[in-house]
Amino acid sequence: MWGFVDCTRYHVAEGRPQVVLYKASLVVETSEKVALMVRPGQGKSTIMRLLAGIDLPDSGTVLRDEGGWPLGYAGGFHNGMSGEANIWNLARLADVDPIELSAFCYEFSELEDFYHQPLGRYSSTMKARLALAASLGLPARTYLADDKLAAGDDRFRQRCMDALSEKLADCGLIFIASNPRAAKNVCDRYYVVSGGEILPCEDYDHAAALLAASVDEDPADAEEADVPTFDLA
């Protein structure tokens, strides 16, 4: 089970609190597919870090389950190492067979000879392809996706979506998205994070409309009306 119980998380920027979550609650079963829509710059990565367990809430509790792997995350790769060496290293970190994972990544990423070259020579799309291949080859129980489910050209994006759909037959997805379209037809439940609250939505259209409405709001008004105040002493 994943989620938040009465969670509050804020940053202090230029002496003012920026609220990401304020006494927010959400419970997601391990195999559910849930989209959390967040406006750009409103704490998408912070929510991801909370779910991954590398950031703590200021109050409340974060619920985490086993096997929550980031989807298409290239931040763990090292530029000085080849694609192959990075995948072997990842396999050891994940306790899976390195030969099997490496074979899958080589085939899926379609990097050909680049697979054996240092990541420093890769374009950002090539890195994204390798990262997606690695994620899809790992035994995740729940994927944690930060704004992207696929990468590359249309054909490769479709390949990623097909592989992901297959994986999602028996594993979950928490998709933290700033672009609502990306979550369409992938998730079963939709939420919008606004003013620190996690607002449940009836369906995708409702979520997209709510997110658009929150973008249209005047930030100054929103600050006065919605942002809770904190004693920072």
Add this chain to the structure above:
Amino acid sequence: MIRGGGTTIGPIRSASPGEWLRVQLQIVAALARRDVQSRFGESWLAYAGSFLAPIAWIGATWLAFYLLGRTSPVYTDMVSFIISGLIPYAVFRYVVTAIGRTKTTARGLLLFPTVVEEQNMAAGALVELANGFILFLLVAAANLAIFGKGELADPLAFAWGMLLCWGLGGAYAYFFAMLSRYYGRAYNLGQLLLRPTFFLSAIFFTANELPEHILDWLGWNPLLHAIEIARDGMLFNYHSRIASDGYVLLWIAALGLGGAVLGLMRRN
């Protein structure tokens, strides 16, 4: 500022202790390999280059001794005397730096569910331990090849002293890394407190040559004990009158326990 009053309820591990240990060792080994490759690249030449700094450090000390007319206080050659203190100290100091570095270098890996900060610290520390022994072998071999001198009286006792220096550095860095989860600048404070140890830890002198009233004070420094144990093991004609491994182990246990308690308090 103290951050975070909230909690995280993590997954419940159901693996047996043996299986858990196997996975932990595999992860630490993978992180250590990544650390070596990320710092030194895939070429052994770059890895060898990383020893140039400590070797230059030893050379500069030898030159300073030569210019100041300082001779070895023990019946041995100058290089052997210098490395009997400097290399154990380097192991201590480098492990502190390595553990501090993991906070930034391994940050990207923490998003993986199997990786935690402590494993990165262990990996960084293990790499430095290996580097310490490789550095000793390189310098001792060079001393033998160039000056025809060198000694290693009791290899096991020397290795024990090196391990104590490493353990002390690791426990010290772990404690301050955990403290820095509450107070962001704690690790910098820890580094600052180490500055005087370079001059107070029997690197350029031996504990045996110190007057009693000074040794009464410097004897509280656990690093001095650890370095003296390594020196005792390395040099044929030196037997320290103060070295106590029990005292060093006590410090390692206290700092390690303190760090573990701080980490658990933060988590819960």
